[in-house]
Amino acid sequence: MVDENLLQDAVKKTVARKDVKYVVGYDKGTTGFQAAPTFAFEEKDADKFIFSPICVNNLAVYPILEDKPPLRRGEEPDSRKIGIVLKGCDSRAIVQIIQEKGLKREDVVIIGIPCTGVVDPKKLKNRFPGQIKSLEIKDENDNFIVTVDGKTQNISKDELMPDKCKECEYPTPIIYDILIGKEIKGLKKPNYKEIEELEKKSLDEKWKIWEKEFDRCIRCYACRNACPMCYCKECMVDILDPQWVRRSVNLSENTAWNMLRAFHLAGRCIGCGECERACPMDIPLMKLNKKITKDIQEMYDYKAGIDAEAKPLLAMFKPDDPEEFIL
Amino acid sequence: MMNSYILLKEDLPKFIKELIDKYKVFAPVDDNDVTLFKEIKNPKEMNLKYNNSKLPPKSLLFCQTETLFKFTPGTKGKIQSPGIDNGKKAVFGIRPCDAKSFSIIDPVFKEDFEDPFYLSKRENLLLVGLSCTNPYSNCFCTSFKDSPASSKYVDILLTDIGNKYFVEVNGDKGKQIVKSKLFKPAAKTDEDKKNEVEKKAKDQIIRYQKTDGIAEKLDKIFENHFWKEVADKCLRCGACTYLCPTCHCFDIQDEATMTDGARVRIWDTCMIPEYTLQASGYNPRPERMNRMRNRVYHKYNYYPKNLGVIACVGCGRCIDNCPVNIDIIDVVNRAGEVKP
Numbered sequence: 001m002v003d004e005n006l007l008q009d010a011v012k013k014t015v016a017r018k019d020v021k022y023v024v025g026y027d028k029g030t031t032g033f034q035a036a037p038t039f040a041f042e043e044k045d046a047d048k049f050i051f052s053p054i055c056v057n058n059l060a061v062y063p064i065l066e067d068k069p070p071l072r073r074g075e076e077p078d079s080r081k082i083g084i085v086l087k088g089c090d091s092r093a094i095v096q097i098i099q100e101k102g103l104k105r106e107d108v109v110i111i112g113i114p115c116t117g118v119v120d121p122k123k124l125k126n127r128f129p130g131q132i133k134s135l136e137i138k139d140e141n142d143n144f145i146v147t148v149d150g151k152t153q154n155i156s157k158d159e160l161m162p163d164k165c166k167e168c169e170y171p172t173p174i175i176y177d178i179l180i181g182k183e184i185k186g187l188k189k190p191n192y193k194e195i196e197e198l199e200k201k202s203l204d205e206k207w208k209i210w211e212k213e214f215d216r217c218i219r220c221y222a223c224r225n226a227c228p229m230c231y232c233k234e235c236m237v238d239i240l241d242p243q244w245v246r247r248s249v250n251l252s253e254n255t256a257w258n259m260l261r262a263f264h265l266a267g268r269c270i271g272c273g274e275c276e277r278a279c280p281m282d283i284p285l286m287k288l289n290k291k292i293t294k295d296i297q298e299m300y301d302y303k304a305g306i307d308a309e310a311k312p313l314l315a316m317f318k319p320d321d322p323e324e325f326i327l
Numbered sequence: 328m329m330n331s332y333i334l335l336k337e338d339l340p341k342f343i344k345e346l347i348d349k350y351k352v353f354a355p356v357d358d359n360d361v362t363l364f365k366e367i368k369n370p371k372e373m374n375l376k377y378n379n380s381k382l383p384p385k386s387l388l389f390c391q392t393e394t395l396f397k398f399t400p401g402t403k404g405k406i407q408s409p410g411i412d413n414g415k416k417a418v419f420g421i422r423p424c425d426a427k428s429f430s431i432i433d434p435v436f437k438e439d440f441e442d443p444f445y446l447s448k449r450e451n452l453l454l455v456g457l458s459c460t461n462p463y464s465n466c467f468c469t470s471f472k473d474s475p476a477s478s479k480y481v482d483i484l485l486t487d488i489g490n491k492y493f494v495e496v497n498g499d500k501g502k503q504i505v506k507s508k509l510f511k512p513a514a515k516t517d518e519d520k521k522n523e524v525e526k527k528a529k530d531q532i533i534r535y536q537k538t539d540g541i542a543e544k545l546d547k548i549f550e551n552h553f554w555k556e557v558a559d560k561c562l563r564c565g566a567c568t569y570l571c572p573t574c575h576c577f578d579i580q581d582e583a584t585m586t587d588g589a590r591v592r593i594w595d596t597c598m599i600p601e602y603t604l605q606a607s608g609y610n611p612r613p614e615r616m617n618r619m620r621n622r623v624y625h626k627y628n629y630y631p632k633n634l635g636v637i638a639c640v641g642c643g644r645c646i647d648n649c650p651v652n653i654d655i656i657d658v659v660n661r662a663g664e665v666k667p
Contacts, residue, residue, distance in 0.1 A: 029652045036652035037560040067614040222564035278650035
């Protein structure tokens with residue numbers, strides 16, 4: 001369990017700094033079963049900060065989401081730092097953005113959370129279908145102690161955790177300025193069983209599976225906007241001239257969108273799963289990302305978001321890079 | 328009793344088949360894990376254990392993509408007139424809140440300009456409602472003095488009262504439907520049972536949105552810092568608006584290749600910057616707070632002022648699906664308490 005007093009103290013200390021604009025972290029949300037991103041602009045705001053297994057969101061998205069309206073004449077841009085509460089997986093996004101020069105290390109103050117796993121909101125809803133009026137959830141070794149509407153039960157973590165937690169290699173943030181509690185060693189390894197099953201299918205079977213998924217897409221772009229790695233100034237899907245993807249929502253355009261996004265994340269996706277979580281139509285987007293991650297791992301022995309000093313995969317060239325896939 | 332009937336549960340498949348004979352029938356169907364209104368050819372395809380569909384049934388009337396006409400580009404181009412869809416359709420299992428949303432968006436497509444695409448579908452649509460007996464934890468239709476078992480906005484309403492449905496009828500379309508021999512007159516005990524089910528469902532709704540005087544209140548807090556507080560966490564995606572049964576904004580685009588093209592109407596969302604981006608490059612709603620405020624004002628201020636009704640039915644979809652927990656009940660309740 002993360003000591004919330006330590007967390008709140010760290011937030012207070014950080015927001016009190018003259019060179020910090022605000023700190024983004026989690027509050028308990030309005031429904032009880034989904035934590036919400038929250039902001040501290042002054043010390044007293046830190047009291048609402050929490051950390052529990054419902055703190056799912058990857059907050060690394062916020063520094064790049066900030067609105068930057070045009071400056072008035074003589075106005076200086078606000079170059080103060082942003083404080084962010086980050087779990088191990090989330091921190092990889094910041095590392096990758098720094099690697100790509102989307103942010104500078106000194107732009108952010110990272111309050112790191114050594115994380116023992118969060119709850120997948122969709123699994124939680126399926127476990128308690130229909131109604132959750134109140135929820136309290138505690139973390140205890142291999143179990144979550146879940147109290148729903150007054151009834152307490154122990155549920156094995158594997159049952160409620162998203163896949164990314166079950167195979168988490170980096171529970172402690174890769175980079176941080178303040179760590180809340182002690183470092184946790186990553187003992188798990190990625191599991192590509194589901195991807196291998198998918199790979200075994202014929203091209204026709206694969207198309208059928210994905211057609212059924214992409215057909216549901218409503219192009220709300222929640223996947224893109226929840227993704228910390230989707231920070232292009234102008235997304236290719238928004239460009240009108242030339243129009244790469246039409247605005248019509250049909251299988252063809254939806255497929256184009258989802259495939260293009262997956263390819264744009266090649267060598268960049270850090271596996272936080274936010275796209276899949278944010279998708280209101282439950283499209284299993286992480287399967288696409290994971291397939292590409294697996295290929296890259298196998299071919300180039302490269303993993304995104306673990307070394308801020310390294311070069312991005314697509315900016316590297318080695319004479320012995322594999323090229324069997326080149327036609 | 329006048330205008331109330333019963334339908335035995337064992338007769339439901341027969342009733343659906345009768346509907347399928349006369350209409351294209353749309354009903355809640357599971358598509359992987361998502362419940363959507365889809366066309367069914369057989370009653371077995373339905374899932375009646377749904378709370379509500381992920382996408383509101385507005386998409387049957389106000390399609391996400393509607394082809395307005397087709398054309399061939401160039402100087403000798405030709406325009407091919409649109410085919411207006413006037414086939415008879417029925418929605419089975421629409422919830423009272425979603426049925427109400429149709430009455431809210433009707434004026435948009437009817438008043439200043441008559442939209443043939445929407446209106447033709449609307450006129451040919453039969454609404455067979457199914458009372459909501461197990462509302463979600465974020466449902467709040469009762470905040471608008473409505474009920475999860477209201478028959479007001481449907482042609483007929485079925486309420487599950489055990490081994491049968493209690494059936495209420497509205498208007499001529501509904502009267503035609505209950506002429507089927509499957510419907511038997513209801514007894515007083517059936518009506519009592521329906522009222523009991525309705526009360527139980529209402530009691531299950533625990534959240535409440537305070538909307539008394541909200542339109543006037545919003546007039547006074549347009550410039551308040553509150554809107555920035557609400558919008559700071561917004562990801563500016565379109566999930567809330569696309570899943571909203573009353574959101575009805577659209578964009579129109581010409582989509583063409585060298586040889587053919589079409590003018591299409593697609594859903595638009597006020598939550599993205601492009602919605603208000605002008606050709607000059609100027610954007611009157613540059614920040615997320617401008618756009619968030621617009622969504623709330625459109626529903627709780629402009630709509631009540633122009634059309635006399637709040638453009639929210641309390642279905643809770645935007646709350647359930649917002650990736651960052653922007654909660655319209657909470658936003659409006661807090662707006663009510665903001666000091667002007």
